[in-house]
Amino acid sequence: MPQNTMSAHLNILSRAGLVSSQRQSRVVTYRVETETLRELVLFLLKDCCGGNAELCAPLIAELTPCCPPEKALS
Incomplete structure (x- = not known):
């Protein structure tokens, strides 16, 4: 899956409250809620x-x- 597609899906899940994210420099780590x-x-x-x-x-x-x-x- 292309990186920009994955980012779009993770952003949607994040806005829905199903995942949370933490940025460290240029790396964003997602965790399931x-x-x-x-x-x-x-x-x-x-x-x-x-x-x-x-x-x-x-x-x-x-x-x-x-x-x-x-x-x-x-």
């Missing part, structure tokens, strides 16, 4: 399911942070 990206993917999955959570539940469970739901005490 993982929490924002996770929120976007969750929104898209929930919207795709159309209110039918069991369709996307396995994917949503993988994208939610750290801890699985606790089992009920019997």
